[in-house]
Amino acid sequence: MVATIRFHELGGPEVLRYEDLPVRSPGPGEVRIRVDAIGLNRSEVNFRTGTYLYQPRLPAGLGSEAAGEVLEVGPGVEHWTAGDAVSVLPSFSQNDYPVYAQEAVVPASALLARPPELDAITGAAIWMPYVTVYGMLAELVRVRPGDYVVVTAANNSIGMAAVQAARYLGACPVATTPSGGQRATLLRAGAHAVIATDELPERNEHGEQPPLTEAILAATEQRGAALVLDAEGGPAVRQLVQACSPGASVIVHGGLSGEPTPLPGGQYPPVWLRRYTVFEITGDPAAMRRAEHFVRAGLAGGALGSLVDRVFDFADVVAAHNYLVSPERAPGKPVLRVR
Incomplete structure (x- = not known):
């Protein structure tokens, strides 16, 4: 027993x-x-x-x-x-x-x-977060050095893994987090910039862009995100899509918001929007072998750390x-x- x-x-x-x-x-x-x-x-x-x-x-x-x-x-x-x-x-x-x-x-x-x-x-x-992130950064989309990668809810284990893995691949991770108190930890983990959503105004005073969109565009030098890894889903996906560069990808891998995720309409950059779970990698032996080698190499070289x-x-x-x-x-x- x-x-x-x-x-x-x-x-x-x-x-x-x-x-x-x-x-x-x-x-x-x-x-x-x-x-x-x-x-x-x-x-x-x-x-x-x-x-x-x-x-x-x-x-x-x-x-x-x-x-x-x-x-x-x-x-x-x-x-x-x-x-x-x-x-x-x-x-x-x-x-x-x-x-x-x-x-x-x-x-x-x-x-x-x-x-x-x-x-x-x-x-x-370590394995679930890094394998989850590997699938999004290297299997679904091949992130390139210099790409801006937005990581939402970066205060959880997948977010921390995404920041480190994106930096490992030469990308510039932009982390969003509910609280500014987590900024220092995320910057130490390798974030290029950290956006604390509790510090954003409810609306843009100039009315041009929603606050989250404007903050992401500012963090990406107005280039927009090439890839968004979104753990939250819900209505905020519209703001994430607005902050993308043309041809970008938005991957929704969680539902922390607890709200339905709409397909944004209106005038937005053309992006690829899709759902994802780690089972897409763990259920594919070839992809899983590649993920394992990626994680072990990152750990051995010190680019990926304990979560x-x-x-x-x-x-x-x-x-x-x-x-x-x-x-x-x-x-x-x-x-x-x-x-």
Whole structure:
């Protein structure tokens, strides 16, 4: 029996329960791992509240990003053995393979080798953000040196990863963040400029451009963005499109605004607007191999760094989930330490 975190009803963090449950043996193509650390994502908040891409099957576990050690391999698994240090990459449904537990069964295809210099806390935090960002910067669109790349909600782990990865590729990342208090951290991470949305006026005094559009154009020397990585969605997409150069791309990879994302009408630069999730990369073995090499090279050279923001003990999952949605959250990824 191992301690497992589940929920029996939709709701706030208070619905999370600790339960002692058995762990089954791995089946074909699966492995059983000891979970040492769990990377926390906003998607788990949405899953818990019933607002994610798919609905939970109650009672449900949750989580899809972790680090630990292989304990047992199932039939047909050839590349992993007991004792291997691994990270778990999100590439499966939380209904099928939840990792909020002391032990978990996951697909062998979701594992990445964790080198000795990468501890479990870091190993649980880096892969989802950097792989997500790699897909947008190098697979969907090939960002070029000198391109202005706008990163919205840059105070979360994907935003921090995007700032570092865009700079790594020679681009000029322009970060937006809810609070000016996060400016210094984002500039240290490599942002060319930081726009704090709480400092923008409600409307432009001259009435020429919306405030966010004007701020982005100013940060890009009036050239406009070649690429926008938008974690928020909602009506503000119109302002982002207005701040683009002709032929730019706007990739909406999240829905933090909680509002529908319209297809902008009217007089705007011609842009490519599309949705994206990390499963486009993790579900494509060739793209995933390229992503893994990109991340490992960036880490080895120091261009990409740890994304860990704050570490919570396994017993403090309610506090951790409250922090995930807190306006006081610092840039980076919270991690749940199991051991």
